[in-house]
Amino acid sequence: MNIILVIFDSLRRDCVGVYGSPPWGRIYTPSFDAFAKESVIFTKAFPESLPTLPARRAIYTGQRVYPFHNADFRLKGDFVGAPGWGPIPEDQPTLAEMLTAAGFRSGLISDVYHMFKPSKNFFRGFSQWTFLRGQETDPARSGPRLTQKEIDYWLPKEFQNKWTIEFVQQCIMNMHGRTREEDYFAPRVLNESMKWLDQNQDADKIFLTVESFDPHEPWLVPQHYRKMYRKEEEQEHVISRYGEMKEAEKKYLPRLQANVSGEVTMCDRWFGYFMEKLKKLNMLDNTMVILTS
Template structure:
């Protein structure tokens, strides 16, 4: 059996017809629609550890990491899926433009594949240094208004500017340089990723079994697309330098992210345009599966790491101050398996991102030890079971912790005055993602993790609150999570609080997590 695993970064499930037939924008995604009709569509699938690389550690190692550490590397004690697959003489390949694999603090994710196809130039990828003065109109759209305001995601030492001459980290001028000379559709990232994935499928037919991971950074921002896509969902001039294609994260009505209704509508239109371009080129993979008669010997899994706020509840992006509502946390999942009787079905059972590791190993017929938190979905697909999870946990390290039972979501705030403990074999920067590790003189070494006897460093980092009070939502009757029921339904709130305690206890979460969340840890 082959496995084709496809992740589309920042894919909002409510923009897909298969999940929301009456989307506010009628977005053309015929190939994703076709795949949804063929596959099993999971209606209650949740992210786990956010954002980018934490999600990939869950997928590739079966470890729910955000309770123990933030964005970081594969750990030496991790069981890494491509490494296990290779040990069974199965070919492995990664095709991606996701440049975070190659940044500080992200080592170990791509090294175990037999082959890696890396398309350069996305987002802040440190690739091209010329032209020194990139296209002014594009640069203005990347910076929203050309003001040179610093990026709120920059966590490198001090601040950074978006001025072209500024050489500090995370300068948006880097993207303008990388994209210089993009003249036709095939120059852009999604066309390159999916066409090269299709080519790999065509040129590796002689291998009897393989695992191919296609990781598309689009539809992640910046929402930079060529025609005809750029004009598909707007009457604006897509090249107008006054209109942003790379919004700053935060509230849409205040601060750096303040956006007019016109600007927000344009951002949404360009997100939709990028999604349609991704869909068009995803279609090349589907056609290759057709042409090469691969469907009957290939399982195809399609998902996303998280969503992206586009004005919902007053937020844009993935801002630190926003609660982790379903726009970010409830993600699409579609699985085609040639041996399953449930193809074309909707699956309502609660599932989680971390389960994809065990699922892919199971499909490949591998017995894997060392995936502490992953549960295979294959029994659901083969009608061996009719339930899967009682809870799913999700969130960012050092922030609020969230739990769902599939009907309700409960969001527990953290005490910002209480530090968060970080556990890793590296002295990772617990605040600044993908920045160099620096010595921590107050770190303690020991066997602190419940799922390995390997010693790790333990050190403190900050807690970051997203909301002051608990939040409770009935996502069946209130899918946009606008009515907080925590004060209105105290019994249900207590049930969900208890479910959170049960989940943390089952995972043997650090005692510090109970403290910072104001929860009492059950006695042994």
Template sequence: MNVLMLISDDLNSWLLENPERYVGRVIAPNLKALAQSGVNFKYAYTSAPVCSPSRTAFFSGVAPWKSGIYNNAQSISTSTALNQDAVLSLAGLFRKSGYATFGYGKITHGWDQKQHWDDHVGHKRDPAPPGAPLAGLSRGEQDWGKIHLTEDQMNDTLGANKAIAVLEEQHDKPFFLAYGSFNPHMPWYVPQKYFDMYPLDQIVLPELKEDDLEDLPPLAKAVSDGLGSFADKVIRSGKHKEAVQAYLATTTYVDTQFGRVLDALEKSPYKDNTIVVFLTDHGFHLGEKHHWQKTTLWEEGTHTLLMFRAPGVTQAGGVSERFVSLLDIYPTLAELCELSPPATIDGRSLVPLLKDPMAPWESTAITGLCDKSKTDLAYVSIRHELGRYTRYGSDEEEFYDTSKDPHEWTNEISNPKYATIVKKLRTLVPSFEETAQPVPSALTAERRKTQNERKKSKKGETKTERSK
């Protein structure tokens, strides 16, 4: 079996059309068709709601609470769990098993065993249009508007072209092909035609609650960014609909690129022996909980898309309502392709759910995060049929009865009605085998001194070489 792995950055779950959370229109015919062609996991969750730790986890198979990697700023090179010889990337497993491996666009972020790719071209951001910021609210990535490039010149389009070229080639051995889009990561710069698909008078905004933060513990309020955040800036400026329009426009652009790759597979001789898996690395806030983008432990930040189509295993139209993790992807692909994964991986194979989407399953949906200023203080959230339980540090907690409160508006942690459920969910919190890794700026003085000495030594060697 070949593998086609498709990964989208920052794409939330709106296109699942769950009326409990969002009732707006999302134009994504290709991804919706893919979901219908195999098994769509309605409740899939990231192991970390940030790009680098999420991708590091599902591509290495090592959970954040073992690697200590929870945010983008951390130093992955210092993670004992990730730097042991036994750890093997997903691409590495396939290459060592005789597969040709190809990777284009945003697949990993910060952790990768680059020697395990036969051909690999990483992601690049498209340049900002002249006159940016176009939305006029913030400099940097928090912007949106019409791009100055043609669609053919955009980097996600070029990445799709490379994936399509692999599918059009003749291969003498099985392949593992991964294609990842940078979009809809901010800034949202796409051709005008995608904006035109979403007239502003038809935009449906996510439902918000003004006093949403009042029943949260202090650390949770800090995670939300709170009042005065960029989310509030967007809402109070009257540009909330414009922002949602831009996000949806970029979503449709991304769907178009994945559709091109899926069409190429359909036209290729590999369509009947290629496993397709599509996922998003985490969720995305568009104002909910007074927050914008990701890095939270609520549904908006943790809920992801996950779809599998495996010839001979899945049946069209399958929908699983079991609570699963992106960590489960590694062992699933290994089992489907009859490969032996390393003992270091976490997660559980989803093959039983691919065969029977409603088979018995104990939730594997656990998400970790760490305090931005105190990297040794880890947070964890358990998503379960019983609801969502979240613990910040050692004693601040949240619990939501998601069957009655899908928006997670009412923190029931102190409600005696849920005491038994909360007690059970507390037992599911994983043991933290390794504390969060330090960010480079938090290096000790001794290590800084050692690094400076090494730099001086290298400079000296360079000068000596030049003199020779």
């Protein structure tokens, strides 16, 4: 029996068609929905801990992260101070360690840059891991820096402050050279995962973890995905917001929602390609695929 764990970061439950619709309208997720029809669906699942890294500590170890003992420590190379945001404790064995020891050939394909920061150890136990660089503020590039004119192009004045400008600087530098859908992160992660399947067909049994940071913000998607939900011709922006929007910012909300919807649909499409790959390799009958957020 093979095991494949696929995690889409920040994928809302109501953004997957089988569970319903978000307040701004239904999202097209035919691949997720088709997968759900052939799967056991967990309708009352709750995360043990949030956000990105605390959730993965729980998923990778099966152990509680809360209560957050010693959670306020600061490690060099990590700017996030959320409770539970740290490496996997040394005394907690990981799923990858246990399955590798049990004879599985294990692999991790991920663009979740938080997992690979200095002091982090989320690749512990895998036979092989691939880190796809450049998500969000991953320091994948150091130049050329954006001019103020370019910052104004990507970030509306209403959203500009020291933190958002730094975010946009790194985000846009990381996007340099992106020209087609396959250059976006979810396609890159799923493509690399399909290559891994090809390269490891000789294994008796595999454990593959596929980690996509999308559909996490900043919700940059090819235009044709956004236009599935909003037809207007609009300038692309790097903007996102937690919590309430200021009055001057609310005019951007419909486009943000269309970007979220479009990014979910892009993730869905490439998950569908991944499932087709499993079918072509005749792996579906002896593989457990786990899809979660």
